[in-house]
Amino acid sequence: MKILIFATLISLTSCWVNLPDEAKTAKSMDEHPTIQKILREKKSRIFYCGGSLIRYNWVLTAAHCVLDPFIKLAVYLGIIDSRYGPAYWGADVTLKSDVKVHSSYNYTNFVNDIAMIYLRTATESIYNAYIGTIPLPKSHVNTNLDGRSSIVSGFGRTSDNSTQSQFLKYVQLYIASNSVCEGIYGTNVVRDTNICVATTTTASTCSGDSGGGLTTVLDGTNYVVGIVSFGAAASCEMGYPAGFTRVTSYLGWIDNQFTSLP
Numbered sequence: 264m265k266i267l268i269f270a271t272l273i274s275l276t277s278c279w280v281n282l283p284d285e286a287k288t289a290k291s292m293d294e295h296p297t298i299q300k301i302l303r304e305k306k307s308r309i310f311y312c313g314g315s316l317i318r319y320n321w322v323l324t325a326a327h328c329v330l331d332p333f334i335k336l337a338v339y340l341g342i343i344d345s346r347y348g349p350a351y352w353g354a355d356v357t358l359k360s361d362v363k364v365h366s367s368y369n370y371t372n373f374v375n376d377i378a379m380i381y382l383r384t385a386t387e388s389i390y391n392a393y394i395g396t397i398p399l400p401k402s403h404v405n406t407n408l409d410g411r412s413s414i415v416s417g418f419g420r421t422s423d424n425s426t427q428s429q430f431l432k433y434v435q436l437y438i439a440s441n442s443v444c445e446g447i448y449g450t451n452v453v454r455d456t457n458i459c460v461a462t463t464t465t466a467s468t469c470s471g472d473s474g475g476g477l478t479t480v481l482d483g484t485n486y487v488v489g490i491v492s493f494g495a496a497a498s499c500e501m502g503y504p505a506g507f508t509r510v511t512s513y514l515g516w517i518d519n520q521f522t523s524l525p
């Protein structure tokens with residue numbers, strides 16, 4: 264088992280595993296107003312990662328989504344059909360300096376898998392019924408999230424052998440204690456700065472979902488508490504837990520990026 268998982272993690276270079284058939288397809292954009300922030304690889308026109316809009320001009324995503332030097336980034340907001348659109352807003356990311364990657368991101372064990380993208384051409388006028396920001400859980404740094412219901416979304420594969428989904432999908436999963444992920448991926452990978460989600464059914468995150476937000480409602484407000492980071496490359500359908508970057512561990516880093524641009 265250990266070896267299998269190790270191989271799994273090695274092959275987890277970019278993106279991920281599944282929102283299977285149990286995942287509901289968002290039928291309308293306003294059904295899930297917080298989850299339409301998707302990065303797209305320009306060249307192949309394939310959505311390869313997700314992200315969360317945390318200010319009108321800042322997207323929160325995973326470091327491993329933006330490190331490939333051959334990928335040209337574009338950000339599309341307010342889209343649920345990846346083939347025919349429409350996207351209510353979109354722009355290429357042309358300046359490398361607009362992509363902020365955590366300086367201690369470790370591509371071996373995925374520690375500090377967090378990045379932000381500055382949307383240079385966005386203004387507050389991009390807000391509409393389909394595009395909105397999701398708040399950071401600043402008032403919940405010490406809230407225990409274990410056992411909470413959460414939602415994760417993306418255009419990732421819907422099964423181990425499928426292609427990526429044409430439509431945005433989302434699935435409800437339960438946040439688990441970190442020890443559940445430690446038991447599978449080990450303590451070298453799973454740190455206090457991760458958040459773990461149990462996937463006891465075949466529904467989970469999968470290739471293409473990376474960078475997307477894990478959201479949960481706390482005191483009536485929906486917050487982004489995790490960033491899709493890693494899972495078992497062996498399968499998205501076999502009930503392995505999935506690992507996320509824990510947003511509350513990076514609130515200071517995120518604030519620093521807001522002020523890092525001229």
Ligand SMILES: *[C@@H]1O[C@H](CO)[C@@H](O)[C@H](O)[C@H]1NC(C)=O
Pocket residue numbers: 369370371372451
């Ligand atoms: C990254 O993680 C690997 C595996 O644990 C470790 O050997 C290496 O020292 C880490 N790199 C840095 C820069 O911390």
Ligand SMILES: *[C@@H]1O[C@H](CO)[C@@H](O)[C@H](O)[C@H]1NC(C)=O
Pocket residue numbers: 423424
């Ligand atoms: C996926 O494809 C592999 C290789 O072709 C096969 O061994 C496996 O059984 C397939 N998995 C499913 C769930 O169909």
